[in-house]
């Protein structure tokens with residue numbers, strides 16, 4: 435086997451070795467012996483250099499007309515489109531998700547890049563009347579400066595793109611610290627931005643571990659805004675680190691998303707949605723359908739059919755087009771899932787399928803876990819309200835819609851929810867009452883599109899949203915402007 439390629443950080447428009455020379459390996463979770471690359475294990479010094487490069491570039495990038503910034507993003511979107519297949523294959527190899535889903539991940543980055551390129555010709559503010567004569571009022575967006583972006587491994591290209599593109603179109607410069615499990619996709623994205631003609635220092639990339647490279651980025655006084663996607667545990671540290679200086683912070687964290695299956699649901703459709711929502715990306719989506727609350731009238735049939743479908747899913751290397759479920763990202767994640775399955779058994783949930791590692795043949799070379807269904811779960815069980823982040827679904831019986839909604843809302847998270855019903859009244863009541871930032875009718879909890887706000891209520895986030903024009907509100911400051919052309923002193927609220 436060829437020696438793995440060695441990669442570098444990117445700062446000030448140059449590719450650079452980490453200051454301490456330390457590195458880490460990027461491994462294929464479907465075949466753990468396969469080394470995909472050697473990446474810099476950066477530290478505080480590297481972060482300081484990257485932030486300095488971003489701050490320097492910010493002086494001129496903020497003055498580039500937004501439509502021109504948009505043209506560069508448009509070029510990046512075209513390059514991403516042209517190279518979609520190769521980028522998706524790299525992603526499957528480093529992250530494990532099946533190729534079709536990896537293509538979707540790259541497509542999400544493409545969609546976001548085109549979308550934000552178009553925003554270059556909008557970035558609308560408001561013009562409005564004044565309470566005083568001969569006076570004009572408007573609001574305009576201003577860039578913040580340097581944005582520190584910290585991303586997880588489960589959407590290795592989409593999530594960095596969700597953060598980088600709106601930040602750039604608003605006139606900010608960025609330092610990206612991607613997840614240590616998926617550095618190659620971040621490298622691929624930044625290579626494309628470089629080739630699209632971004633001036634040096636506008637995008638900077640620092641690889642490394644969270645506490646060593648992420649923490650100094652969050653704390654850097656040169657960083658004006660931090661956008662973090664990842665676990666609640668780390669998000670809490672990040673929030674505390676930002677609180678002291680009141681740094682602007684966007685947090686996108688965990689979920690315990692729920693599908694409600696009502697007695698009048700199209701069960702075939704609900705099953706398709708449940709299988710895709712629970713086991714797509716091996717359950718490692720923040721929006722994964724990890725709870726299914728099912729009306730008692732259809733509970734038995736739904737559960738039996740769900741188990742048959744889950745048990746028949748084909749596991750394997752995501753590059754094989756017949757494979758439906760890839761591996762977990764790493765050994766730690768596998769151990770975490772194993773731990774939760776033991777907890778579920780101890781709590782008295784009924785384990786109907788899976789519940790073990792998958793090791794037959796080639797699977798033994800990776801971090802595979804059999805799709806797992808627990809039935810008869812009580813809402814108070816830990817497997818029914820804590821995020822597991824693996825191919826494990828908890829099925830909970832209910833008697834009516836009100837109870838289903840109460841169960842659904844009885845968790846700390848509030849990312850995504852859905853209802854399967856043919857009754858428009860039930861659908862609208864669920865839409866109104868479910869405490870999640872995303873809601874679907876007759877579809878699973880996954881499938882967000884880039885032109886709508888993305889994010890969650892409660893402990894999933896801190897009130898900001900990604901994607902859509904909502905992202906522009908995070909990456910820019912509003913400036914209210916009053917222009918008085920009366921040639922005399924006019925006093926608002928006083929000269930009535």
Ligand code: NAD
Pocket residue numbers: 584585586587588589611612613614642643644645647648649652663664665666668669671672686687688689719720721821823849889890894
């Ligand atoms: P994680 O919190 O372990 O890591 C996320 C990122 O934070 C990584 O880049 C990591 O290196 C970095 N990090 C770790 N410690 C840090 C520190 N002390 N300071 C600064 N940065 C640090 O999360 P993960 O395991 O990569 O991702 C899985 C989690 O992400 C799940 O909880 C999932 O729900 C969540 N997620 C949420 C969304 C969303 O939009 N709500 C989307 C995808 C994933």
